[in-house]
Amino acid sequence: MSPRSSVAEARRTRQRIVERGIALASRDGLEGLTIGRLAADLKMSKAGVLGHFGTKEALQLATLEGAAAAFSRLVWEPAADVRPGLPRLRAVCEAWIAYLDLDAGRAVFPGGCFFTTASIEFDARGGPVREAVARMSRVWRRRLAAEARTAVAAGDLPADTDPDQVVFELIGLFMALNQEIQLFAAPDATDRTRRALDRLLGPCPARSAP
Amino acid sequence: MSPRSSVAEARRTRQRIVERGIALASRDGLEGLTIGRLAADLKMSKAGVLGHFGTKEALQLATLEGAAAAFSRLVWEPAADVRPGLPRLRAVCEAWIAYLDLDAGRAVFPGGCFFTTASIEFDARGGPVREAVARMSRVWRRRLAAEARTAVAAGDLPADTDPDQVVFELIGLFMALNQEIQLFAAPDATDRTRRALDRLLGPCPARSAP
DNA sequence: CCTACCGATCGGTAGG
DNA sequence: CCTACCGATCGGTAGG
Numbered sequence: 001m002s003p004r005s006s007v008a009e010a011r012r013t014r015q016r017i018v019e020r021g022i023a024l025a026s027r028d029g030l031e032g033l034t035i036g037r038l039a040a041d042l043k044m045s046k047a048g049v050l051g052h053f054g055t056k057e058a059l060q061l062a063t064l065e066g067a068a069a070a071f072s073r074l075v076w077e078p079a080a081d082v083r084p085g086l087p088r089l090r091a092v093c094e095a096w097i098a099y100l101d102l103d104a105g106r107a108v109f110p111g112g113c114f115f116t117t118a119s120i121e122f123d124a125r126g127g128p129v130r131e132a133v134a135r136m137s138r139v140w141r142r143r144l145a146a147e148a149r150t151a152v153a154a155g156d157l158p159a160d161t162d163p164d165q166v167v168f169e170l171i172g173l174f175m176a177l178n179q180e181i182q183l184f185a186a187p188d189a190t191d192r193t194r195r196a197l198d199r200l201l202g203p204c205p206a207r208s209a210p
Numbered sequence: 211m212s213p214r215s216s217v218a219e220a221r222r223t224r225q226r227i228v229e230r231g232i233a234l235a236s237r238d239g240l241e242g243l244t245i246g247r248l249a250a251d252l253k254m255s256k257a258g259v260l261g262h263f264g265t266k267e268a269l270q271l272a273t274l275e276g277a278a279a280a281f282s283r284l285v286w287e288p289a290a291d292v293r294p295g296l297p298r299l300r301a302v303c304e305a306w307i308a309y310l311d312l313d314a315g316r317a318v319f320p321g322g323c324f325f326t327t328a329s330i331e332f333d334a335r336g337g338p339v340r341e342a343v344a345r346m347s348r349v350w351r352r353r354l355a356a357e358a359r360t361a362v363a364a365g366d367l368p369a370d371t372d373p374d375q376v377v378f379e380l381i382g383l384f385m386a387l388n389q390e391i392q393l394f395a396a397p398d399a400t401d402r403t404r405r406a407l408d409r410l411l412g413p414c415p416a417r418s419a420p
Numbered sequence: 421c422c423t424a425c426c427g428a429t430c431g432g433t434a435g436g
Numbered sequence: 437c438c439t440a441c442c443g444a445t446c447g448g449t450a451g452g
Contacts, residue, residue, distance in 0.1 A: 013437085027334040032241065035431065047433085048437050056431060111334035120330045123392035124237040124321035134393050168402045172386030176378055179385070182333035183344050192378045199409075223421085245447065257449085258421050266447060 014052045017042060018066040021059065026067075026111030029121045030060045030129060060129050067114040068136050074099045074108070076143070086156035086201065089147040093170070093197055097190050100178050112182040115140075116175055141167050157201070169200055224262045227252060228276040231269065236277075236321035239331045240270045240339060270339050277324040278346050284309045284318070286353070296366035296411065299357040303380070303407055307400050310388050322392040325350075326385055351377050367411070379410055 020042055025033040035056060039049045053059040079091035099105035100113060111117065119137065122130040141164075148163035157166075173196050180189035230251055235243040245266060249259045263269040289301035309315035310323060321327065329347065332340040351374075358373035367376075383406050390399035 010437090029239075029241075029331065031239075034429080036429065045438055046431085047439085050432070051437070054432095112330075117330050119389055119393055120322075120327050121239065123389065130393075137389075137393065165402055165405060168386055168390070168399075169383070169406050171389065172382030172384075172406075173379070174382075175385040175389070176382030179329055179333065179347075179381065180378070183329055183340075183347065189378075192375055195375060196379050196382075220421090244445080246445065255422055256447085257423085260448070261421070264448095 010052070014062075015066075017044075017049055017052060017059075018062055021063040022067050022070065022108065022114065023110055025060075025063055026109040026114050026117065028111070030063060030118055031121060033060070033063065035059070057128060061132055064114075064118060064129065064132050064136070067109070067118075070108050071099065071115070074105055084150045085147060085154045086151035089144070089151060090197075090201065092144070092147070093201075096174055097177065097193060100174065100181055101190055113174070113178045116178055141171070144170060151201075166200065173197065173200070220262070224272075225276075227254075227259055227262060227269075228272055231273040232277050232280065232318065232324065233320055235270075235273055236319040236324050236327065238321070240273060240328055241331060243270070243273065245269070267338060271342055274324075274328060274339065274342050274346070277319070277328075280318050281309065281325070284315055295357060295360035295364045299354070299361060300407075300411065302354070302357070303411075306384055307387065307403060310384065310391055311400055323384070323388045326388055351381070354380060361411075376410065383407065383410070 017038065021033055021038055024038060024041065035046050035050050038059075039046045042049065050056075050059070053062055075092060075095045078095045079088050082088040082091040099109070115133065115137065118129075118133045122133055144167045145163040148157065148161065148166045151157040152159060152161050152163065173193055177189050177193045180186040180192070227248065231243055231248055234248060234251065245256050245260050248269075249256045252259065260266075260269070263272055285302060285305045288305045289298050292298040292301040309319070325343065325347065328339075328343045332343055354377045355373040358367065358371065358376045361367040362369060362371050362373065383403055387399050387403045390396040390402070
């Protein structure tokens with residue numbers, strides 16, 4: 001019951017660092033996230049920032065994990081209550097669009113999709129950051145594939161649908177949406193995405209049984 | 211008829227620098243392309259490298275232009291002789307797959323698609339490099355859209371096809387293929403891409419008239 | 421095209 | 437959590 005211990009203070013500070021790190025890295029990448037600029041942004045000393053992580057690589061990994069938690073909160077959780085299968089898959093896609101497009105997502109990730117940036121940045125190198133990015137991407141793909149599989153079992157997608165093919169095309173669609181928003185600020189990009197989703201998952205509103 | 215003048219020598223050297231720059235930047239990005247490492251790689255002095263461009267930004271722009279020329283040579287030119295419309299669009303897609311997948315492309319761009327990397331790297335910043343990336347992407351999209359339009363006019367794509375929608379989905383597909391290859395080294399990624407292309411453009415081999 | 425150099429910033433450490 | 441510092445590297449310049 002004591003007023004906030006120094007351990008709790010340190011944890012709060014660490015979280016503040018990670019949150020600012022996510023914002024800066026979404027713009028400049030995890031390699032472009034430098035300890036000096038992060039410290040200046042937080043009005044802390046470089047040693048004060050680095051002390052929470054030890055090395056820049058550990059800071060990058062912590063930032064990546066923080067971004068994954070935020071992504072899960074913004075894109076997965078809003079759809080978690082929806083019925084598994086096609087309805088949930090569609091709800092995830094809507095939240096995913098919002099994550100890329102609306103203030104909710106852009107406030108946390110002002111530089112666009114954090115994982116696309118991190119994937120592109122590290123995909124031609126080795127090391128723990130690259131492996132963490134790959135692992136997170138696999139987890140996300142597995143979640144999506146499970147919903148697609150449920151949708152097939154429920155008859156909401158054609159019986160010959162390959163769930164991994166659906167996931168592959170979904171990934172591409174959202175990468176294209178991310179580019180359209182970040183590079184061209186195209187206002188019709190979300191419509192294009194929804195049209196492609198209809199082509200991939202079937203038209204959105206009430207589908208009669210097959 | 212004189213043996214190579216010093217002007218021609220300088221041009222050759224500049225080209226050598228740009229070619230190595232493309233290879234290094236495809237791995238580490240245009241910001242990760244440092245003058246010092248590029249010079250060491252070429253066994254030149256930093257001043258010798260920088261003298262050909264003046265500033266790092268000019269080097270980045272020259273590297274970007276060199277990459278665009280190589281992309282055009284690898285992906286556009288092999289299809290330029292094919293009949294305009296759907297046949298040419300399909301030929302471009304095959305060359306595009308080779309650019310991402312085979313030794314031909316990977317020898318020039320060992321770190322994967324140069325333009326995806328550059329786009330992601332600069333899409334949240336300002337400046338001439340970002341504008342150059344956006345301009346090149348627009349040119350490429352316009353070329354693809356023109357072929358799609360021709361295909362519609364020829365009746366090789368449904369009359370209600372939106373060419374820009376086709377281009378949007380193509381861009382996403384090849385970004386997904388790039389990630390699959392670079393991050394996961396997935397051997398079945400080209401098959402997935404061709405399957406998605408069949409869904410988008412119609413099945414590949416001889417289509418009977420509609 | 422080179423050597424020699426500039427101030428700024430990088431990741432990281434010592435010591436408190 | 438700070439100040440003070442380290443060697444390495446950054447982009448760039450002077451002068452030849």
